[in-house]
Amino acid sequence: EFRFEQASQEVLDKLNNYKKCAKIQKEWNWYCAHRERCYGIMDPAALPADAVEHFLVKHCSGDLPAWIASPGKLAGRDLVERLNSLQRRDHSARWPWAHYCEQVALGVRAPSQLPGSIAERFLEEWGQGKHRAEQPAEDQVRELDKLLKASRKVQRSWNWFTNHRKGCYGIRNPRALPAHFVEEFLARHRSRARILL
Structure with missing residues (x-):
């Protein structure tokens, strides 16, 4: 319980x-x-x-x-669509948006529930190259994908990690997370695998 x-x-x-x-x-x-x-x-x-x-x-x-x-200040439909479209097109924008929202919007990520000024400022700063995080190397993403496809236990472990590790914000797509989270998970998995051998 x-x-x-x-x-x-x-x-x-x-x-x-x-x-x-x-x-x-x-x-x-x-x-x-x-x-x-x-x-x-x-x-x-x-x-x-x-x-x-x-x-x-x-x-x-x-x-x-x-x-x-005061819901009158909430982001309009066009602004919400621009932000959602960015996150669909570019996975690397998901984590920075979540991190930004944690800092300025009490962790609320739904743009339709936020003032337009918050979403506009993020989009403007994103366009200027701000809020970027180092992406995981492609070989790390492939290694993690292979592990996730091979084992339900690893899938559960990854889901738990992304939901509970401070700063992951429940984002499960490794391409949308900063490299250090993927590296940390893989290092933990490797150390557990060595212990079991």
Whole structure:
């Protein structure tokens, strides 16, 4: 059975007091619906303590973006399509977008749920050559592909790694990840394989 540390009653009470304000309630609902660690769960007692505390820290410090409760500023259809199209055409844009969103948008990656200014700035900076990450070597990608096709255990291990390794953001396509993540996974796999021999 999977268990996690829940927020203390003091933290839950603090959040519930904040949520009496309609604006804070909207911000909480948005945060829970879009923050990957919340999985859409709105009940703070059912969430990991760090997710609840992250919201409070952001809210109390004034860092929670004003756009959360004002959907009028969200990216338009054309901008959303430009960003989605970039990620479909160029796998190397997926991880930088996820990393950028983690830094400036509370980890929310759906461009339709973000202000247009966030998506526009990323596209502009991407066009200027910013946000690039070193791609894995083709021989490493082939090695990983071969391992993934040969073993369901390796597939599960890769899926777990990309979902739980900080900074992978659940991205499973090795061509979309920076080289150091693929190298780390392959090194771990090789060391486990040597131990089993």
